[in-house]
Amino acid sequence: MKRFLKSLLAKYILIILIALFLLQAAYITIILVFFNFVEDTDSPEDGQHSFAEIEEKWHQEASKVVSEDDVIRLFEKWQVIYPKASMFWVNGDDVLEVQSNLQENLPEEWNAAFTAQFLKSQYDNDPFTVVAFAGESDEDGFIVFQLERDVMKPQGQRLFDQYSWAIITLTIGVVFIFIFLSLWFFRGIRKRLVHLQEAMEIRDTDGLPILIEEKKQDEIGDLEKSFNQMVQELRESREREQEEEQLRKELIANLSHDLRTPLTKINAQAYTLQKMNLPIEAKRSLKLTSTSIEDVDRLIENLMSYTLLMASKYKKELKEIDMARFIRQYLATWYPVFEREGYDVEVEIEPFEQNTWEIDPLWFSRILDNLLQNVLRHAADGKYIAVRTEATGHYDAIVIADKGRGMQVDTEQKGAGIGLSIVDMMVKGMDLDWDIDSTEKGTTIKIIRVKRAGD
Amino acid sequence: MVHILYIEDEEEIGQWVTEDLIGRGHNVTWLTSGNQLEQHINNIDLAILDIMLPGLDGFSIGKRIKKANQDTPIVMLSARSAVEDKLEGLSFADDYVTKPFHPDELAARVDALLRRFQKGEESMEVGHLQIDTKSSIIINKHTREEILLTGKQYQLFQYFLRHLNQILTKEQLYEGVWGERFMEGDKTLMVHIRYLREKIEENPAKPTIIETIRGIGYRVKK
Numbered sequence: 001m002k003r004f005l006k007s008l009l010a011k012y013i014l015i016i017l018i019a020l021f022l023l024q025a026a027y028i029t030i031i032l033v034f035f036n037f038v039e040d041t042d043s044p045e046d047g048q049h050s051f052a053e054i055e056e057k058w059h060q061e062a063s064k065v066v067s068e069d070d071v072i073r074l075f076e077k078w079q080v081i082y083p084k085a086s087m088f089w090v091n092g093d094d095v096l097e098v099q100s101n102l103q104e105n106l107p108e109e110w111n112a113a114f115t116a117q118f119l120k121s122q123y124d125n126d127p128f129t130v131v132a133f134a135g136e137s138d139e140d141g142f143i144v145f146q147l148e149r150d151v152m153k154p155q156g157q158r159l160f161d162q163y164s165w166a167i168i169t170l171t172i173g174v175v176f177i178f179i180f181l182s183l184w185f186f187r188g189i190r191k192r193l194v195h196l197q198e199a200m201e202i203r204d205t206d207g208l209p210i211l212i213e214e215k216k217q218d219e220i221g222d223l224e225k226s227f228n229q230m231v232q233e234l235r236e237s238r239e240r241e242q243e244e245e246q247l248r249k250e251l252i253a254n255l256s257h258d259l260r261t262p263l264t265k266i267n268a269q270a271y272t273l274q275k276m277n278l279p280i281e282a283k284r285s286l287k288l289t290s291t292s293i294e295d296v297d298r299l300i301e302n303l304m305s306y307t308l309l310m311a312s313k314y315k316k317e318l319k320e321i322d323m324a325r326f327i328r329q330y331l332a333t334w335y336p337v338f339e340r341e342g343y344d345v346e347v348e349i350e351p352f353e354q355n356t357w358e359i360d361p362l363w364f365s366r367i368l369d370n371l372l373q374n375v376l377r378h379a380a381d382g383k384y385i386a387v388r389t390e391a392t393g394h395y396d397a398i399v400i401a402d403k404g405r406g407m408q409v410d411t412e413q414k415g416a417g418i419g420l421s422i423v424d425m426m427v428k429g430m431d432l433d434w435d436i437d438s439t440e441k442g443t444t445i446k447i448i449r450v451k452r453a454g455d
Numbered sequence: 456m457v458h459i460l461y462i463e464d465e466e467e468i469g470q471w472v473t474e475d476l477i478g479r480g481h482n483v484t485w486l487t488s489g490n491q492l493e494q495h496i497n498n499i500d501l502a503i504l505d506i507m508l509p510g511l512d513g514f515s516i517g518k519r520i521k522k523a524n525q526d527t528p529i530v531m532l533s534a535r536s537a538v539e540d541k542l543e544g545l546s547f548a549d550d551y552v553t554k555p556f557h558p559d560e561l562a563a564r565v566d567a568l569l570r571r572f573q574k575g576e577e578s579m580e581v582g583h584l585q586i587d588t589k590s591s592i593i594i595n596k597h598t599r600e601e602i603l604l605t606g607k608q609y610q611l612f613q614y615f616l617r618h619l620n621q622i623l624t625k626e627q628l629y630e631g632v633w634g635e636r637f638m639e640g641d642k643t644l645m646v647h648i649r650y651l652r653e654k655i656e657e658n659p660a661k662p663t664i665i666e667t668i669r670g671i672g673y674r675v676k677k
Contacts, residue, residue: 253537257507260534261465264554268471271558297555301536308537315538324639325626331671332622347670351639362538387670 019178062132075100091141324351348388379404407438457500506533528568615675624672
């Protein structure tokens with residue numbers, strides 16, 4: 001019950017009840033006022049007399065009439081009080097003698113039949129008609145007083161005319177109060193809903209919605225509560241996910257660490273053996289061991305990177321990088337490796353027109369590492385590597401070319417698959433593209449940045 | 456003789472690296488954890504640290520060493536190769552080598568760091584030149600004559616010597632010596648290299664000391 005009283009529904013019912021009460025109260029007020037006036041003002045339009053009184057007075061005045069002048073004076077007097085009234089006198093000879101403000105055409109001569117018909121037609125009709133004998137006797141004829149009944153409005157109508165502004169104002173007032181209350185109520189709801197919607201759209205640094213304040217215990221309050229509950233659940237789920245992700249990352253990192261440690265030991269032993277005075281055969285197989293260790297090492301590294309990339313957990317930080325400078329500096333570390341292996345190294349780096357690319361330098365180094373590693377491993381026959389820049393109308397590219405036997409021919413390079421998958425994911429992850437062209441005479445790989453609007 | 460502190464908990468690897476570094480003429484103290492770090496912290500020229508160690512990990516040890524002496528170069532040597540580990544390592548350390556590694560590579564990196572931090576040998580020979588780094592004297596061994604360089608030439612040559620065997624791009628050289636950002640097309644560096652070659656090379660048309668690595672930069676190799 002207590003909850004119900006706090007609900008919006010209860011408030012709305014209250015508003016409806018108030019409105020109904022106001023309407024009723026208004027009617028009652030109007031009716032009361034009406035009745036009071038009815039009692040107070042039982043008078044006709046002249047503000048003094050009712051029809052009955054007019055009739056009585058007319059009879060009285062008519063009985064006093066003795067001459068034609070009296071009739072004329074009487075008419076003049078009454079005309080002042082009732083300007084819209086019409087009056088006439090038919091004398092003892094049945095002739096229409098005096099008239100005042102007569103509207104309709106009446107005959108001069110009044111025979112008995114016409115008089116009877118006139119009386120019949122006018123009795124209790126509109127206009128209100130009073131017929132009275134002039135003077136004491138019926139020989140002086142009769143005088144008639146006529147007044148349009150709509151001039152003599154009914155009392156209710158007159159009251160309405162008089163106080164209509166109050167009634168209309170009161171009615172409109174009540175309607176407006178109801179509209180205002182409804183609007184005020186609705187505005188309150190709307191404001192809270194908009195506020196709620198805005199609050200729901202705010203995101204925390206972790207991309208999740210923030211908790212909102214639960215203000216009232218009504219339907220919207222329930223909604224806020226449910227929303228908060230949902231946010232809480234989201235948060236917990238995110239935390240769980242992060243924990244799992246962290247565990248996974250740790251697991252991968254630890255696994256790769258634990259795999260590399262024995263590899264390092266094997267490497268140490270191989271190196272120590274190599275230093276000894278061994279037959280050529282043994283030295284050769286030690287060399288192969290070392291190469292295999294390097295391959296396994298790279299495979300572990302690639303597997304780890306691949307797993308992280310697939311889960312979108314490989315750290316990426318895009319920066320504006322001066323490409324010509326970056327590539328030159330990068331090649332400075334690789335040059336000695338190719339030099340040692342007796343490669344012919346050709347480097348032609350020219351700054352691009354749009355020389356700053358938005359890349360993660362670590363990612364880009366990783367891409368180049370994988371590509372150069374492949375050249376070193378699988379294009380050794382060519383003993384040639386070229387790294388150059390290429391600019392065309394619609395793209396800029398960094399080109400790595402070798403003169404090996406090409407990718408299709410080389411069956412030993414299984415390991416290159418995952419390395420190139422990483423290259424593919426990383427290149428695309430930085431909004432770049434790449435292209436590989438491998439024939440038996442060599443492989444050319446381009447890392448392409450398509451020119452964009454504004455370059 | 457430089458004193459290298461090496462912390463590694465894996466016996467086999469520790470033994471191997473220690474012997475190799477001693478064989479290369481370094482004085483090595485090998486610890487299996489950071490427990491006795493305090494005894495050595497103030498008299499080391501370079502530190503090589505594993506990360507996964509019992510007790511204090513390599514990151515914490517490295518930070519302590521840097522805190523005690525900013526000028527002690529540190530090489531992280533770990534089987535952890537995640538980007539996050541490398542970034543954390545390189546936030547204070549000067550180099551990061553992942554296992555498995557070739558001892559020549561480790562030795563090269565150690566030498567490069569020692570030169571960069573100007574520790575180690577006071578005199579060295581490059582080609583026909585005998586260089587005393589302390590007194591800044593360069594002698595042509597063939598003629599037994601001292602080669603006199605101007606300020607900028609010496610700074611440039613010194614920069615090469617500090618990065619011996621490394622290829623330096625023109626950006627790195629210009630910014631390292633002049634301390635200003637290199638602008639593409641600036642000929643200052645090339646002019647200075649030409650003058651420097653005229654003084655130190657036996658045949659400036661065929662330089663043997665300052666090599667040109669086409670498309671990349673220059674190198675002075677021991």
